[in-house]
Amino acid sequence: MTHTPGEMMTVAAARALTDGDRCFVGIGKPSTAANLARRTHAPHLVLVYESGTIGAKPDRLPLSIGDGVLAETADAVVSVPEIFNYWLQPGRIDVGFLGAAQLDRFGNINTTVIGEDYARPKVRLPGAGGAPEIAASCREVIVIVTHSRRTFVERVDFVTSVGFGTGPGDRERHGLRGGGPRLVVTDLGMLAPDPQTRELTLTRLHPGVTLDEVRAATGWELRVSPDLRVTEAPTDTELRVLRALES
Amino acid sequence: MGEITTLADAVARLVHDGDTVALEGFTHLIPVAAGHEIIRQRRRDLTLVRMTPDIVYDQLIGAGCARKLVFSWAGNPGVGSLHRFRDAAQHGWPVPLEIEEHSHAGMANRYVAGAAGLPFAVLRGYTGTDLPARTATIAPITCPFTGEVLTAVPALNPDVAIVHAQRADRDGNVQLWGITGVHKEVVLAARTSLVTVEEIVDELEPRPGALVLPSWTVTCVAEVPGGARPSYAMGYYDRDNDYYKSWDAISRDRDAFTDWLQREVL
Numbered sequence: 001m002t003h004t005p006g007e008m009m010t011v012a013a014a015r016a017l018t019d020g021d022r023c024f025v026g027i028g029k030p031s032t033a034a035n036l037a038r039r040t041h042a043p044h045l046v047l048v049y050e051s052g053t054i055g056a057k058p059d060r061l062p063l064s065i066g067d068g069v070l071a072e073t074a075d076a077v078v079s080v081p082e083i084f085n086y087w088l089q090p091g092r093i094d095v096g097f098l099g100a101a102q103l104d105r106f107g108n109i110n111t112t113v114i115g116e117d118y119a120r121p122k123v124r125l126p127g128a129g130g131a132p133e134i135a136a137s138c139r140e141v142i143v144i145v146t147h148s149r150r151t152f153v154e155r156v157d158f159v160t161s162v163g164f165g166t167g168p169g170d171r172e173r174h175g176l177r178g179g180g181p182r183l184v185v186t187d188l189g190m191l192a193p194d195p196q197t198r199e200l201t202l203t204r205l206h207p208g209v210t211l212d213e214v215r216a217a218t219g220w221e222l223r224v225s226p227d228l229r230v231t232e233a234p235t236d237t238e239l240r241v242l243r244a245l246e247s
Numbered sequence: 248m249g250e251i252t253t254l255a256d257a258v259a260r261l262v263h264d265g266d267t268v269a270l271e272g273f274t275h276l277i278p279v280a281a282g283h284e285i286i287r288q289r290r291r292d293l294t295l296v297r298m299t300p301d302i303v304y305d306q307l308i309g310a311g312c313a314r315k316l317v318f319s320w321a322g323n324p325g326v327g328s329l330h331r332f333r334d335a336a337q338h339g340w341p342v343p344l345e346i347e348e349h350s351h352a353g354m355a356n357r358y359v360a361g362a363a364g365l366p367f368a369v370l371r372g373y374t375g376t377d378l379p380a381r382t383a384t385i386a387p388i389t390c391p392f393t394g395e396v397l398t399a400v401p402a403l404n405p406d407v408a409i410v411h412a413q414r415a416d417r418d419g420n421v422q423l424w425g426i427t428g429v430h431k432e433v434v435l436a437a438r439t440s441l442v443t444v445e446e447i448v449d450e451l452e453p454r455p456g457a458l459v460l461p462s463w464t465v466t467c468v469a470e471v472p473g474g475a476r477p478s479y480a481m482g483y484y485d486r487d488n489d490y491y492k493s494w495d496a497i498s499r500d501r502d503a504f505t506d507w508l509q510r511e512v513l
Contacts, residue, residue: 027325050351051273051426063488064324066274068481071425080273080298080429081359084352089371112348118381124336126322126329128350129299133372162375174375175396 003234005187007242008206010036011234013097013144013185021094022046024134027065029144030097032245035061039241048093050130052078061245084130088137091177096138100145101125102156105199105220106170107143107163107181109135110156118158128160135161140182147186153219164198188214190231199223204231249419249442249462254474257441257467258284261407262293265314269296269405269437270303272478273428274324274486278411278443279303280474283512286310296405298354298429299324302477302494305331306512308344309504315345317403319354326491330498340501348382353400357384358429360402361436367399374398408437411475412460413482415444416451419462425481427458434460443471445483 003011013033017023019042025034031049035058038045047056051066055075062070071077078087087093102110111131115122135141141163145151163181164170171180181200184191190204202214203225215222234242252260262268262285270278282303285293294315297304301324307313309331321332335344349357356368369388379385379398388399410430412423421442423430434440442460447470451459477490497507 051275051428053426062325063491064274064486066324066426066428067486068275068425068479071275071481077426079427079431080351081355081432084355085359085370089352112377118377121337124328124333127318127320127348128376128378129320130351132350132376132378133352133370136372136374159375159377165375170375175371176375177371 001236001239003239005206007234007239008231009144009185009187010242011238012190012206012231013142014040016142016183016185017042017045017095020044022048022092023095023097024048024050024088024093024138025097026099027062028099030099032061033144034097035245036238036242039245040238048083048087050080050083052080052083054078054087084133088133091137091139093138094140096134096141098131098134098141098143098161100143100151102151102153103143103145103184104153104156106165106167107184107193107200108156108159108165109143109161109163110158112158112160114157116157131161135163136176136178138178140179143181143184145184145186147188147214147217149217149219152217164193168196168198188217194223201225202228204229206231207233249415249421249465249468251417251419251447252467252469254281254284254443254469254471257469258288261439261441261467262288262290264290265292266406267294267296268407268409269403269433270409271297271429271433272411272475273299273426274478275426275428276411276423276430276475276480277301277303277478278409278474279476279478280471281409281441281443282307285312286508286512296403298351300329300332302329302491305329305494305498306508308332308335309341309498310508311341313344314342315347317347319349319351323491323494326495331504334501347384348378349385349400350378353385355429355432357400357403358432358436360400361404362432365402367401369397369399372398403436405433405437406439408433408440409443410434411443411480413444413480414446414448414451415442415468416448419465419468420451421460421465421468422451422454422457424454424457431458431460434464439466441467441469443469443474445472445474445480446470
């Protein structure tokens with residue numbers, strides 16, 4: 001079966017989840033990927049939504065993080081203060097799944113404003129939501145984002161959620177307890193932080209995508225892993241399950 | 248004391264120009280009808296507080312009711328941006344909108360402190376982000392026991408809290424279940440409160456695990472069937488996802504919005 005870049009991105013993100021992980025899920029692509037993973041290789045994935053639903057097992061994709069199907073199928077439904085204070089803050093969640101309006105080479109995320117002037121932004125975005133504490137507290141973070149120069153910028157206009165700050169040691173200086181971004185999944189490929197410099201480095205190209213295309217869509221001088229490989233294309237099963245989910 | 252009244256009377260009595268008003272509901276049980284009543288009564292200069300200002304706040308802002316917004320995520324969940332909010336934040340239409348911006352964890356804890364009668368709450372949050380530099384109500388605090396630097400946020404004590412719930416009895420005891428968001432916290436934190444409910448019944452059926460706001464924690468209760476639409480009330484009706492999608496087109500354009508406002512609310 002042929003697939004779209006968007007499908008490749010969702011499948012690649014789903015594969016990054018391990019069975020049994022407790023996963024803090026945002027709406028949109030993260031939710032789709034997590035639900036795909038639960039229906040394929042990770043049946044015991046624990047889906048946690050910030051609305052307070054823990055262990056949701058939705059039979060269809062929710063449009064919002066508080067859809068009724070999440071509450072009806074959850075192991076537990078707790079209040080919003082509880083989900084943040086008892087479940088996220090102490091480090092009980094393995095993976096946080098985040099999107100971004102802007103992302104920089106150190107994995108810092110902006111979902112607040114585009115433009116240098118906070119008071120008079122070029123574009124006012126929705127804001128922080130649960131993201132700053134998800135990025136701070138989860139054992140690791142996976143970012144799902146469309147690859148373009150608008151998104152992949154040298155420096156984010158506003159740090160809504162911290163990746164690796166300005167480089168090695170910065171998370172520790174800020175007292176952030178989680179490990180930070182482990183993986184960035186895009187429609188063109190995948191990036192991972194360099195273990196020494198913490199800079200996001202291209203590790204995978206999706207099938208049919210060239211290195212030049214990725215460079216052209218990245219707003220900084222992109223580093224490429226010496227071990228650069230091509231992502232395995234979505235299997236027929238993955239595509240079938242994904243399309244059934246999205247229909 | 249959980250006085251049973253009409254929606255119009257409750258809003259007239261509790262919501263005044265210049266008040267700090269929090270309409271809460273985390274996707275579920277959003278008091279949309281009460282928001283529309285505030286628009287109809289043409290309240291002005293409100294400080295609107297809400298973790299997730301969604302389309303009812305887009306409508307209140309577009310109708311010119313708000314002077315300031317205190318929030319943590321302003322969007323149309325699962326759909327995109329709030330265009331009336333954006334227009335007010337970026338262009339001052341119909342009136343300039345001041346903003347006070349937090350994260351969800353920060354807002355939730357501000358309500359917790361408010362409900363607990365404490366001046367502030369402590370959380371491990373915000374460090375390394377640009378939010379503390381932009382929001383005066385975020386400050387570092389050192390733990391007196393360990394020396395760890397944490398974050399303090401001040402209590403939120405709105406003049407009025409408005410929430411929606413499934414049902415109440417004639418004494419004004421409120422029962423709600425499903426995703427309960429910050430319902431309990433905001434009502435306990437506020438000086439006065441209004442709960443709109445799907446129905447008022449003679450006797451509340453005991454529901455294990457249901458969260459009950461006893462009558463004496465609530466100022467007014469009003470029966471408003473469908474009062475959360477297009478959000479939802481578990482056990483009564485589902486979320487109208489199509490409406491949330493259709494709001495995007497209505498709200499993008501000032502004229503289309505004004506038309507909608509005249510037709511559907513005023």
